[in-house]
Amino acid sequence: MSNEAKTPELATGLGRRKFMNSAALAGLAAGLAACTDKSGGGTAAPAAATGATAHAASDAIHLKPGELDSYYGLWSGGHTGDVRVLGLPSGREIHRIPCFNPDALVGWGITNESKKVMGTKPDGSLRYTVADTHHVHASYKDGNYDGRYAWVNDKINSRLARIRLDYFICDHITELPNVQGFHGIFPDKRDPVDEKINHTTRVFCGGEFATPLPNTVGTEDGSKYRSLFSCVDAETMEVRWQALIDGNCDLVATSYDGKLAATNQYNTEMGVHYEDMMSAERDACLFFNVARIEAAVKAGKFKTYGDSKVPVVDGTHEANKDPKTALTAYVSVPKNPHGVNASPDGKYFICAGKLSPTATVIELSRMLDYFEGKLAKTDDAIVAEVELGLGPLHTAFDGRGNAYTTLFLDSQVVKWNVDAAIKFHAGDKSVKYVVDRVDVQYQPGHLNASQSETKAADGKYLAVGCKFSKDRFLPVGPLHPENEQLIDISGDKMQLLADHPVRGEPHDFIIFKRELLSPKQVYALDDFPLAVKDPKDSGVTRNGKKVVVKLTSQAPAFSLREFKLKKGDEVTLILTNLDKVEDLTHGVAIPKYNIQFIVNPLETASVNFVADKPGVFWMYCTNFCHALHLEMRSRMIVEA
């Protein structure tokens, strides 16, 4: 433990570097690519030291009471298994959408409706209660978000969740068969075949860990392991197809023309120990020709593995040597790349080097040429490979031709010009492609700019997910928050605006204009087949031990003042909130019965339980709803 950590003064120069040396660099030395001239093709002077902010920009992010943010942010909730909704530029968290893990506030994982989405074991208990969400991306139309859906992955259990952006709820979860360590996701932006379909219809999912296929035998021989890249239907959420590949998938990107999906890959060595995983000097950015893969599936050119019926095409290097028939193409990029991002002009995918201090720019029109046999080799699609600094991870864009890349080891964001980098790479060493650098606190992972992943990238704000916060917030014991920093990128120089602590660890996020969403704030009664539409329909119906209790809520009362059960009854309790005023949510808890959920305006929810404890149990409203909220109760009387 370093006492230095507690003093803000150390958030500059020496202290920062020292921290990286002792922590982030521990054990890394041997394999790290050398970076003797970090400035590459010339660099601007570093931005003002930490703590210096431009007051005009800073004022803009500090909303007056009652003022609304101008952007939504959708943040992955990390291990919490949810999606967090932020207002930006204020950085305020305005919602959490539970997906993979239970959430006791809304009753996610408690109500029958949510359990159906989450998935249960034969005994009715939840299949999983942990998750590791990384990446959130949303559905497209005409190259911009259309406000229908967002998706988020669970790396631990290889699940993809879909979120409805009208109600801000998760409505579907798909578990990918034969995939372990499902990491990157990205929706397509238009159809690869039918030009008329100019919106998202597929979601691509990268499998990171290679395992035996199917994974039913504890084989130690790593050469037998493989990963799968998956394509999920955006509407049905069924897996359309998978591709068997070499290497481990990290992130995923898709082209604006719908034709290409790609994943950056580390461990093309197929090692099972980390020294092996980083032994090769170059790994890959693996491209998928979506139309050809789907034609192959249609033509029956696929296998299946284990119990899964999902068609799996062969996307390995060996099987795809002829460009004119290839389903996949492996473009080499420097060692253990971490991130692939599509530029908003639709021209390039950019891979960051991680263990190499470089970014690699791949021109998509050349990849299409490659698949038509017009390019000698895949690596000819590389139009730039330039040094940026130590530990480049992810790249965002401002819509003005500039890219912004996080440097994990340097704890910086570097702003660089893509066209200038291409010129520099082509031989003009006089070109200055690095435009600006700014120190961030500390060890940044993902970053994203407002509208960066759309054709409407507007170059206003950049958010940076810093993995370590160290001395940036009041100490709260051994577990530090992460630090999501906000940077103004509207001018030539980046300006650090604010530190926002978050619970670990969000990884990735998107930021878009608030006008793109029109959420509904009250449910419709008919959305719920079990709805109790009138308080007069309340009551207890018995069929042997099976008992159904129907009731409604209207502030400040439940429609049943009391209801009687017998010990051993198998109960289904159905509650409809008949309050239709926006924001008038009720909660329901039954002491000792481990039940808690809420019903939003006109929502219906149900729970099953066995009345195994005799006595009087005050079912009470848990969401302060009215001056008589405390008195809003119903007696559940369980006779022995």
Add this chain to the structure above:
Amino acid sequence: MSNEAKTPELATGLGRRKFMNSAALAGLAAGLAACTDKSGGGTAAPAAATGATAHAASDAIHLKPGELDSYYGLWSGGHTGDVRVLGLPSGREIHRIPCFNPDALVGWGITNESKKVMGTKPDGSLRYTVADTHHVHASYKDGNYDGRYAWVNDKINSRLARIRLDYFICDHITELPNVQGFHGIFPDKRDPVDEKINHTTRVFCGGEFATPLPNTVGTEDGSKYRSLFSCVDAETMEVRWQALIDGNCDLVATSYDGKLAATNQYNTEMGVHYEDMMSAERDACLFFNVARIEAAVKAGKFKTYGDSKVPVVDGTHEANKDPKTALTAYVSVPKNPHGVNASPDGKYFICAGKLSPTATVIELSRMLDYFEGKLAKTDDAIVAEVELGLGPLHTAFDGRGNAYTTLFLDSQVVKWNVDAAIKFHAGDKSVKYVVDRVDVQYQPGHLNASQSETKAADGKYLAVGCKFSKDRFLPVGPLHPENEQLIDISGDKMQLLADHPVRGEPHDFIIFKRELLSPKQVYALDDFPLAVKDPKDSGVTRNGKKVVVKLTSQAPAFSLREFKLKKGDEVTLILTNLDKVEDLTHGVAIPKYNIQFIVNPLETASVNFVADKPGVFWMYCTNFCHALHLEMRSRMIVEA
């Protein structure tokens, strides 16, 4: 659903009132005490309209990047069952301390260590996974917080959790016997008997719902129901004693001299339907003479109920008619009071009326007189009962003689002078006791001021927990965030500074100076009996089907590259994080095995599982720790 809700302009006057009429007031009309002259003894003009802020004060809360907050806030996490740690005045959430519910980030409810704190069923699964936390209060020394402990209640399952404020972790949970709807809590501030003990040694807990005692028969007859008021030992967390009482307990307050605890009570009518609960014009503030109760326990004057061995004294009205021997005293206060708060000068407890527009000021020295037989009747301890506005709920203090009370129905905070109110009540109707009013958005519940619950109340900031946020943030579907507003109370006029959205619903919180805490940011190896102190101690030990896997983490590797198990093994996995650098946390996930937890620097954690699925499972680090974080894995090979 009201479309009006979406426009910020309606956050004033008519729109606000209309909302209250349709929502908060629905069904309330009949029972509500009339309030024809809300201004009581004269009122100042309302503060500036919503949205108007003083720029000087506003600037102070907007920290520059890297600047630290000057106050800690401990917020109840509501249904999430945790305690949230905020930095103030920025309002940033810097930590969540899981207590009653599982937390998949840290592995709370997953590790053996956390399950031991949370409590399990005979089969090893968690006893409860839902909670409803309301009130957070901290331990005292010399009338100020001493930084040792905080406590929080779970209303659903009648549990009290203790938090260690050195590591910011929950270390003990106690379930109160024979209590349902455990609501208010408050630690004592010094010993009632031994004057030398000038710090917290007890925590008082109010039982809200009356039930049969013991609650094993589904009796419908409410006249047989009773509540218990409980006293928990601050160190052992065992229940010292309980008191049988009339009425339902709401909040709890304690005196600075340690002699008195009190709870405000609604439903002294002992009704089981809400009309009955609000039928009487006055309810009570119930005082406990702590020393006398403990003497009675010592003298064996108690009962026990059911399986519980906790001594229960008789605190009912009927049994305590003689002041000189009374254990309890019922002071009448207007109908359905909601909140009792101790003034920082140590002189008064103040009860807010809720269904009465008044606050009642009770002088503690008179209560001591009552218990000595020097006061004719309990109500003679009331020194003021003044009108404040509609729906008064809770009161905070600035240390300058002013009280701040939330008005739920009026959606206001009213600032009033306690001495002036006493003079007005005594007959001087020329005294203006209302100093200021400010509109808040909307329907405020709890409020608290910086250091308000200590002798060191400093009158700088006031936070207000508003139950409805309605139009104050970007729309996020039917579930709205709550709105924790921050108000500057350093001047004569209150100034609304900021809206902070929070996930529902925090209820209560405390705010104190950062200097009062000195958290530790790295664990000590010896804190954990199972610690694997050297990577060389790693390995797999087998005893029949019982297998222990020991390993360590040091970025970027686990000490075991792989480990082998056999299908059916009963495994205990023990992991020690040997990284000792502050903020260098590792996570551990095992795909398909529903395991995820973290280990902070020098922390040890363990999990049990059955190796029931054969195959290769990549146990991987889930907390981004290093440039080679993705490569930080260990292979768990389960042979069929």
